[in-house]
Amino acid sequence: VRCQHYPPLRALQASAVLRGVSDEHKKEPFTSSSQQQFDPHPAGHQPEQEPQGPHPSYTGQGGQESEDYESEEQLQRRILTAALEFVPEHGWTAEAIAEGAKTLGLSVAAAGMFHSDGSELILHFVSECNAKLSELLEKEQKLVQLGEAEKKPTDEFLRDAVEARLRMLIPYIEKWPQALSVLLLPRNIPSSLSLLTSMIDDIWHYAGDQSTDFNWYTRRAVLTGIYNTTELVMLQDSSPDFEDTWRFLENRVADAMNMSNTASQVQSTGEAVVQGLMGAAVTVSNGGIECLS
Amino acid sequence: CRGRALLSRVRGAPRALRGLAAGPEMHFGFQSVTEEERREKIYQVFESVAKKYDVMNDSMTLGIHRVWKDILVHKMNPCPGTLLLDVAGGTGDIAFRFINYVRSVREQQLQRKLKRHQNLSWQEIFENYQEDKCNSLGDSQVVVCDINREMLKVGKQKAQQLGYSEGLSWVLGNAEELPFDDDKFDVYTIAFGIRNVTRIDLALQEAYRVLKPGGRFLCLEFSHVNNPLLSRLYDLYSFQVIPVLGEVIAGDWKSYQYLVESIRQFPPQEELKAMIEDAGFFKVDYENLNFGIVAIHSGFKL
Numbered sequence: 001v002r003c004q005h006y007p008p009l010r011a012l013q014a015s016a017v018l019r020g021v022s023d024e025h026k027k028e029p030f031t032s033s034s035q036q037q038f039d040p041h042p043a044g045h046q047p048e049q050e051p052q053g054p055h056p057s058y059t060g061q062g063g064q065e066s067e068d069y070e071s072e073e074q075l076q077r078r079i080l081t082a083a084l085e086f087v088p089e090h091g092w093t094a095e096a097i098a099e100g101a102k103t104l105g106l107s108v109a110a111a112g113m114f115h116s117d118g119s120e121l122i123l124h125f126v127s128e129c130n131a132k133l134s135e136l137l138e139k140e141q142k143l144v145q146l147g148e149a150e151k152k153p154t155d156e157f158l159r160d161a162v163e164a165r166l167r168m169l170i171p172y173i174e175k176w177p178q179a180l181s182v183l184l185l186p187r188n189i190p191s192s193l194s195l196l197t198s199m200i201d202d203i204w205h206y207a208g209d210q211s212t213d214f215n216w217y218t219r220r221a222v223l224t225g226i227y228n229t230t231e232l233v234m235l236q237d238s239s240p241d242f243e244d245t246w247r248f249l250e251n252r253v254a255d256a257m258n259m260s261n262t263a264s265q266v267q268s269t270g271e272a273v274v275q276g277l278m279g280a281a282v283t284v285s286n287g288g289i290e291c292l293s
Numbered sequence: 294c295r296g297r298a299l300l301s302r303v304r305g306a307p308r309a310l311r312g313l314a315a316g317p318e319m320h321f322g323f324q325s326v327t328e329e330e331r332r333e334k335i336y337q338v339f340e341s342v343a344k345k346y347d348v349m350n351d352s353m354t355l356g357i358h359r360v361w362k363d364i365l366v367h368k369m370n371p372c373p374g375t376l377l378l379d380v381a382g383g384t385g386d387i388a389f390r391f392i393n394y395v396r397s398v399r400e401q402q403l404q405r406k407l408k409r410h411q412n413l414s415w416q417e418i419f420e421n422y423q424e425d426k427c428n429s430l431g432d433s434q435v436v437v438c439d440i441n442r443e444m445l446k447v448g449k450q451k452a453q454q455l456g457y458s459e460g461l462s463w464v465l466g467n468a469e470e471l472p473f474d475d476d477k478f479d480v481y482t483i484a485f486g487i488r489n490v491t492r493i494d495l496a497l498q499e500a501y502r503v504l505k506p507g508g509r510f511l512c513l514e515f516s517h518v519n520n521p522l523l524s525r526l527y528d529l530y531s532f533q534v535i536p537v538l539g540e541v542i543a544g545d546w547k548s549y550q551y552l553v554e555s556i557r558q559f560p561p562q563e564e565l566k567a568m569i570e571d572a573g574f575f576k577v578d579y580e581n582l583n584f585g586i587v588a589i590h591s592g593f594k595l
Contacts, residue, residue: 072575075595098372106507107479108372113576113593116370 076113079104080124084172087125091175092118092182119188122179123195129168130199136164137206154207155253161203162227162253163246166234170242177235200224222259226252319491322554328491335489336441338548339383343443345543346384347451352542353535353549361587362484365513366390368580368589369480373399373431378478378503380468380496381486382437383444385451385461392457395433402431430460436478438466469495473503480504484513488559497572504594510574516581516588517561523584531556562588 083100090096096118098111114120143149152160169176183192200223209219229252234245319331326334342349350358365387371377373395379387410417439445445463452461466472468483468490481500490496500510518524531553539549560568562579565588569577574592581588 072595094370095372101507104507107505107509108375108507109369109479109505109509110507110593110595111372112368112370112509112591 076120077124079106079110080114080121081128083121084125087121087172087175092122092179094118097121117182117185118179119182119185122182123188123191125172125179126183126192126195129165130195130202132168133161133165133199134202137161137202141206155257157207158203158223158226159246159249159253161206162223162230162249165199165203165227166231166245169231169234173235180231196224196227200227222256226256320555320558322551322558331491334551335491338551339441339489340443341545342543342548343383343441343447345545346444346447347386349539349543349549352538357583358485361513361582362386362390364582365482365484365511365589366394368591369394369482369509369511371395371398371433371480373402373433375433375479376477377433377435377480377482378471378473379435379437380466380471380481380483380500381439381489382482382484383439383441383448383486385437385448385457387482387484388435388437388448388461389452389455389457391435392430392433392460395430399429399431434460434462436462436464436473438464438468438471440465440467469499471499471503475502476505477503478505478508480509480511482511482513485515487512487514488555493560493568494572497569497574501573501594506594508594510569510590510592510594512565512569512590514565514588514590515556515559516565516579516585518585520584527586562590565590 079097079101081100082103083097086096086099090099094111094114094116097114098108101110102108140149144151172179182188197220200220203223204219209216211219226249230245230249233248234242237245239245318325319328320326321331321334339346354361369391371391371394375395377388377391379385379391382388407418437445437448439448442465445465449463452458464472468486469492481504483496483500487493487496497510504510518527535553536546536549539552540546543549559565562581562585566577566579569590569592573594575595577590577592579588579590
């Protein structure tokens with residue numbers, strides 16, 4: 001779910017170098033909101049230069065390109081994925097993107113396609129993590145449906161989902177504060193906010209939330225709060241394997257569960273109090289009438 | 294390659310008025326000349342202005358051309374190790390800026406590396422210094438290519454004066470037929486030069502040829518001002534002031550008359566963008582500077 005608009009896509013006559021490169025840097029292809037419907041090229045493509053005839057100079061719209069062609073968007077995504085391995089060293093910068101492009105056999109100048117502050121790289125990373133999380137949750141759900149696993153209680157489910165998602169940050173944890181600050185730039189807020197909300201929505205969906213009233217909003221707001229605060233705690237946690245963070249997460253989720261119990265308790269107490277008062281008022285008025293008669 | 298040229302020539306026919314004529318008639322400023330004559334005349338123009346080229350640039354644009362060229366190099370954002378081809382780069386303005394930029398980026402890189410290596414022994418630090426001293430440019434190189442010998446001469450003199458020696462080479466060549474192999478360069482720039490190329494489509498094709506896959510094409514050139522008020526002022530300034538400056542400072546009215554006319558004859562932003570796409574570049578975009586007086590076009594070979 002990316003709020004970026006790409007100009008109408010044209011078939012890229014990717015050079016043999018691009019097509020021949022193996023998929024070692026590429027993670028599992030996700031069902032992202034791509035406008036093209038063709039498959040990524042198989043890894044074992046023979047690295048021969050095909051004759052470069054005149055290619056269409058206007059939009060080849062309609063996803064009927066042959067498998068040899070790759071859209072600009074796909075190529076950009078490949079570059080960004082390749083760039084991720086250089087992030088721990090160079091940070092979320094154009095340098096990391098340039099190194100990524102180099103591993104794909106492209107010139108370092110290809111990094112000029114992206115913003116110099118690394119926004120696209122970070123957004124790409126976040127959306128990939130979200131997609132991985134969705135896959136994970138879906139697999140779990142299938143197992144439960146097939147009866148091979150127990151359905152987890154809500155608090156445990158939320159805890160595990162948030163932990164799984166935050167663990168994806170561990171390789172990049174040192175440079176993550178930089179990424180967060182870039183995500184908060186006004187230019188990026190629409191995209192980063194929509195990625196965050198769709199992730200939280202996903203988690204609640206797989207947790208089995210089917211509310212149609214105001215609960216829908218409160219649940220998502222609460223989980224967003226839990227996620228953000230846990231993320232911040234994780235950034236300055238130095239315990240082995242982030243134990244402190246997971247404990248913090250457990251406490252917050254427990255708090256949230258208690259809060260919803262308390263809320264319903266408060267409601268029923270309130271009802272009881274009101275009933276008591278009504279009863280007292282009726283008694284008093286009855287007694288008063290008796291006195292008068 | 295021939296086949297491609299024919300194809301784009303056919304496509305370029307409707308643009309005959311803009312000088313990509315299917316026939317021999319071309320424009321030289323507001324005059325009508327043949328291709329050969331045009332090349333000759335342009336060569337003579339630059340031969341005569343070469344010595345005063347920089348001075349005239351400063352006085353005509355009130356020094357703003359320096360800012361434009363800075364913006365171009367900033368947009369390029371080159372990292373150390375980049376190979377740049379600066380075509381029609383005559384007096385070396387872009388090349389020098391490129392070298393400065395790469396040097397400062399390299400220094401920052403080295404500082405960061407040193408900060409990380411806090412626990413090195415003295416021997417290791419010494420070795421680090423040694424290898425980085427001889428590599429202040431990080432293997433970046435710029436090749437300045439120009440068709441005009443006089444302009445190259447002026448450029449070489451400037452380089453000597455300013456102390457640029459490393460990573461710089463000067464080559465005599467025609468933008469329509471570059472003397473380089475395929476897939477060589479990371480970035481190709483042409484600043485205020487493509488206007489003087491007789492067959493722009495050939496130059497763009499050559500640019501595509503010599504760039505590596507992933508390489509970037511950058512073109513800085515005078516362009517079309519949309520704003521009507523500004524356009525009137527700009528025309529006034531161009532036709533009344535610039536040739537006079539040319540006569541007073543360089544003693545050459547005609548060359549600067551040509552300059553101003555050639556700006557008017559050059560295709561506007563969208564058309565140039567279409568031509569660049571025709572040559573095979575992707576993600577072609579342009580950025581207007583000063584309301585369209587100057588535009589930077591960028592494209593990638595993907």
